[in-house]
Amino acid sequence: MNIQIKADEMTATERDMANALRFLSMDAVQKANSGHPGMPMGMADVAAVLFNRFIKIDPSSPDWPDRDRFVLSAGHGSMLQYAIHHLLGYADMDIEAIRNFRQLGSATAGHPEYGHALGIETTTGPLGQGIATAVGMAIAEEMLAARFGDLVDHHTYVIAGDGCLQEGISHEAIDLAGHLGLGKLIVLWDDNSISIDGATSLSTSMDQKARFTAAGWHVQAVDGHDPEAIGAAIDSARKSKKPSLIACKTVIGFGAPNKQGTHNVHGAPLGADEIAAARKHLGWAHEPFVVPASIRAAWANVAERGRQAHLNWRVRKAASGVATEFDTAIDRSLPASLASALSDFRTEHFDKKTKVATRKASQMALDVINRVVGNTVGGSADLTGSNLTQTATTASIRPGDFSGRYIHYGIREHLMAAAMNGLALHGGFIPYGGTFLVFSDYARGGIRLSALMKQCVIYVLTHDSIGLGEDGPTHQPVEHLAMLRATPNLNVFRPADIIETAECWELALQDEERPSVLALSRQDLPMLREASSRENLSARGAYLLHAPEGERDITLIATGSEVEIVREAARKLEDAGIRAVVVSMPSWEKFEAQDPTYRHAVLGGAPRIAVEAAGRLGWDRYIGETGSFIGMPGFGASGPAAQLYAHFGITAQHVADEARRLLGRK
Amino acid sequence: MNIQIKADEMTATERDMANALRFLSMDAVQKANSGHPGMPMGMADVAAVLFNRFIKIDPSSPDWPDRDRFVLSAGHGSMLQYAIHHLLGYADMDIEAIRNFRQLGSATAGHPEYGHALGIETTTGPLGQGIATAVGMAIAEEMLAARFGDLVDHHTYVIAGDGCLQEGISHEAIDLAGHLGLGKLIVLWDDNSISIDGATSLSTSMDQKARFTAAGWHVQAVDGHDPEAIGAAIDSARKSKKPSLIACKTVIGFGAPNKQGTHNVHGAPLGADEIAAARKHLGWAHEPFVVPASIRAAWANVAERGRQAHLNWRVRKAASGVATEFDTAIDRSLPASLASALSDFRTEHFDKKTKVATRKASQMALDVINRVVGNTVGGSADLTGSNLTQTATTASIRPGDFSGRYIHYGIREHLMAAAMNGLALHGGFIPYGGTFLVFSDYARGGIRLSALMKQCVIYVLTHDSIGLGEDGPTHQPVEHLAMLRATPNLNVFRPADIIETAECWELALQDEERPSVLALSRQDLPMLREASSRENLSARGAYLLHAPEGERDITLIATGSEVEIVREAARKLEDAGIRAVVVSMPSWEKFEAQDPTYRHAVLGGAPRIAVEAAGRLGWDRYIGETGSFIGMPGFGASGPAAQLYAHFGITAQHVADEARRLLGRK
Secondary structure (H helix, E strand, C coil): CHHHHHHHHCCCCHHHHHHHHHHHHHHHHHHHCCCCCHHHHHHHHHHHHHHHHHCCCCCCCCCCCCCCEEEECCHHHHHHHHHHHHHHCCCCCCHHHHHCCCCCCCCCCCCCCECCECCCCCCCCCCCHHHHHHHHHHHHHHHHHHHHHHHCCCCEEEEECHHHHHCHHHHHHHHHHHHHCCCCEEEEEEECCEECCEEHHHCCCCCHHHHHHHCCCEEEEEECCCHHHHHHHHHHHHHCCCCEEEEEECCCCCCCCCCCCCHHHCCCCCCHHHHHHHHHHHCCCCCCCCCCHHHHHHHHHHHHHHHHHHHHHHHHHHHHCCHHHHHHHHCCCCCCHHHHHHHHHHHHHHHHCCCEEHHHHHHHHHHHHHHHCCCEEEEECCCHHHHCCCCCCCCECECCECCCCEEECCCCHHHHHHHHHHHHHHCCCEEEEEEEHHHHHHHHHHHHHHHHCCCCCEEEEECCCHHHCCCCCCCCCCCHHHHHHHCCCCEEECCCCHHHHHHHHHHHHHCCCCCEEEECCCCEECCCCCCCCCCCHHHHCCEEEECCCCCCCEEEEECCCHHHHHHHHHHHHHHCCCCEEEEECCCHHHHHCCCHHHHHHHHCCCCEEEECCCCCCCCHHHHCCCCEEECCCCCCCCCCHHHHHHHCCCCHHHHHHHHHHHCCCC | CHHHHHHHHCCCCHHHHHHHHHHHHHHHHHHHCCCCCHHHHHHHHHHHHHHHHHCCCCCCCCCCCCCCEEEECCHHHHHHHHHHHHHHCCCCCCHHHHHCCCCCCCCCCCCCCECCECCCCCCCCCCCHHHHHHHHHHHHHHHHHHHHHHHCCCCEEEEECHHHHHCHHHHHHHHHHHHHCCCCEEEEEEECCEECCEEHHHCCCCCHHHHHHHCCCEEEEEECCCHHHHHHHHHHHHHCCCCEEEEEECCCCCCCCCCCCCHHHCCCCCCHHHHHHHHHHHCCCCCCCCCCHHHHHHHHHHHHHHHHHHHHHHHHHHHHCCHHHHHHHHCCCCCCHHHHHHHHHHHHHHHHCCCEEHHHHHHHHHHHHHHHCCCEEEEECCCHHHHCCCCCCCCECECCECCCCEEECCCCHHHHHHHHHHHHHHCCCEEEEEEEHHHHHHHHHHHHHHHHCCCCCEEEEECCCHHHCCCCCCCCCCCHHHHHHHCCCCEEECCCCHHHHHHHHHHHHHCCCCCEEEECCCCEECCCCCCCCCCCHHHHCCEEEECCCCCCCEEEEECCHHHHHHHHHHHHHHHCCCCEEEEECCCHHHHHCCCHHHHHHHHCCCCEEEECCCCCCCCHHHHCCCCEEECCCCCCCCCCHHHHHHHCCCCHHHHHHHHHHHCCCC
């Protein structure tokens, strides 16, 4: 009972601050009858020290650009963050929100979700994403600091669990972070030796400290329940020029006397008896959801320190002489000159009838974009010369020099996706990055989070079909367009020529609420547009690329490199007196957003054939029950591209034959 | 010219053997005008020593079970393996095959493809897959050796590049391999400091040797052009009880005097001039595709040594007293008793009307299967208690004890998929492994290769919809069924109850040519079958679960947990005098394989509504232009499952209302 009196009437200790997190977590999980108490209880002391002594955030202004970024990579421990936010006074995190943990509509979702509650810097839960996203945030900090000096000076703190460190993406993340020397990235590892199946010794013998050292990190190990040791370690980490790992040896479920230190506290409520025992064990006599005033005051001090820091920063910014430039950089809105620059680009290449691969067209468009838009950040997962993602104005960043705007992500597609999320979330940059379309497989976990978090992240996915040729089926995407189109809130663009490529780039950049994929060809494609237009026709998703006079007999629909093929088929059919409309359909999502009248006008009432060098899944929506699909029946093969198209029957002749068959005109 | 004479008339050295690989590679890439000469040229000396002194394979019997497994993880260097196979005399790898490198129909595909050329142990190309698949092979070796003693005693050798080691999957692989102490796994790292973008120093500062040491590996470093050093290192690696990394410092494109050591030799033909210069530089005066007899003889000796080893093994096996058991284990055909055991299981639970989550039904079926089928190997990516993948007869393997048949893969979904591929490819086992359906994202790279390689690998993917509840949108799959259905050669099963779950398990086990996904519910589901049947109705892909008397008015189609909902909707409709047929559709793939008459009989001519708690993509094929889909319009949310179903309108009432609307009977 002594401890309770102390907590009520005296200045709260960091242990008291931590215990408040523990009981809010225990009680919320118990009330929800769902959730993960073990991590919040184990890491409460670390969190209390981190926030009490170091973290620079202003809960009344959660988006202040120079705040520290706090990433709960072990997202299942969401109650830790919600409890902290409650005690710091975030507007949406009153005690009712805590009491409604994991209930529909509550800010306290099962895992921390960006945009769903204030101050959540990134969505976590899928393990390893947080630490990798944090790498992107830390890169953004360095890059902004290279541009604006001491107006930008904040840390990225990550709490990561054993799961985060086992996931492969963690390797990609720590390798690049160590290479770039991201000294303001500090990872606090909840080293509790427990995972869901039991002891981590069931599945790993990794010496994590040696592993991080090998990656070029500054590594320390502390007792995660010793506030002074934790504080000293964070202090030392902040001084290091290298990214830091602090291995915090903790007891999972610390404070639950009968269950702590076992996997039984990981992902299920403790039960009323064990919570009562924890109250006794930790000397916490308060009712559920009650936190004594002295502890609330201690947490309020943290918020007040942040408010002051924010105020000081605003004064410094006002005096900096670059306030306008800074705001422009943070504001991701596009310069007005972009539209006309891209329109000029389209006019020029319409006139020249430029025939290039759409990956090359993309680079040409990017060259214009990167000159006009100052805050794009390019990159590639070690396929720069294939994805054609670097342009004249995008020098590469490198250790110690973050003035550039191009990132060699290495052979790390998953990290690239997550780091781009971090760059976008941090603010100040519009990231795009390249790999082969087929290797979107490796990046899936990050792409999904781009979509879920509504971030403008642009994936430049080249070599988008059997048209890549000899590399064979391991490199030839077949199911990937469907996989991406099935992903909610993701634009999938597959432009047919240089004009559409520029249009799709513009649409991708304009969409502040959605990531985009640009699926681009390896092989050259002719300019197909029949009339020059200031209007961005790709914005409609699909449009009549070619429409002969009179009633149409058949509609040929295609995307990307197959539009050329159906255009040629239409020519053959017209020679035979059959009027074929050609629909280019660079984006299903944009087309679905059109009104039914437009959609019907495009698709028409005549029989339809869709042609795409990919699987059929999804195309039935556009061809209807009587139409045909010509594409890939299965995996591809290794051989020259033209032979592969012939082999799989994706040819103008086959399309024309199929049209005649459908029309009964053999 | 001296060297040429020597190569022709004297015993060939390992350098000669290596140079043969180099020139076959250079000349084949040049002729194809496509491919990757740099790696084969750089690693030729290592390969020559490995094969000349150590490898135990019999080219005349490529599938001999106790052969060493050789995995070219850096699959873009395929010409290295093709050149070796040519010189070893594999039946499909004559000089014409080499001359037709990367041509359609040739055995010499762009990347090594399992099943496409003899002796290719696994398909590689997507980086990191090889090393992870090799971990599965090495586990299989240990497990078979635990069962059959010295009848099983072979190594798994991997050649991996910088790309393989940068990919996240390599972390997952080396962590588990180190933990399990896979001493017969030997990785030869082509440490050439070059990747596609340029020097590896553009994107990594990793101390790979320290990294592997941290993971519990035996680590050595050698000059990759010094045969004696290479030989000594492999010798030492074979003696280690730990998995081994040998860092082979090489010059990429070794022998091309003007281009070697740069990224220009990585992925493009050298050009005629540089090849001529290489001929001079290496003293190789032979025409393209000509290898002198002395060198051929040296390689033939390797093959002969393998043939002898195979012969000796056959003698040992014949004398072992366990030859029959061994053959049975290697033969993956199912015991005849399985069908009746599962039929009995279905009858029992039909009679009991067992209501359980399909993940629980899966475990109950697995309990039967694992008792009858001796060579299933279970596992989970640290979700054993959630996926319910372990049963009474599957003890876990652990370091030093491989007698069990359950693998704690750790929080490593990608490695799990690749390792299961390795277990299946090795032979002797039928692997299945669990994670949440949403985390198939993390395993995509491996799942795709299961399908491409036609391996019977079974993915137990639980928590298959918003029905998982409070964990929220990061854990709720929406697009994953479409992603998996779009993948060629993959069975996607989503059973509706315990009966279908047992049926789908049987179908997955029976399919020797395809991997399968079982998408299973977290929540309880009632037994829905209306009549007991010995026939496996799920084998049809879709069937009439409920058909009222008389002409149908409407067809309600659903999968998995939504079948219960449409069954209830049918009841409501019948109360209103509307005859609703209920189609349960556990597998699109199996349904598509039925004849049109059956398909039409199931789908019927009445209006159709499809219900699935996932995205719409693909369903238009079954509902047609006038039907409706009820499912998820976007990402999910955090809350109790029943509230989520109501929130998203996936309810019997909504289905019934929609049916009335379609029929104009408001």
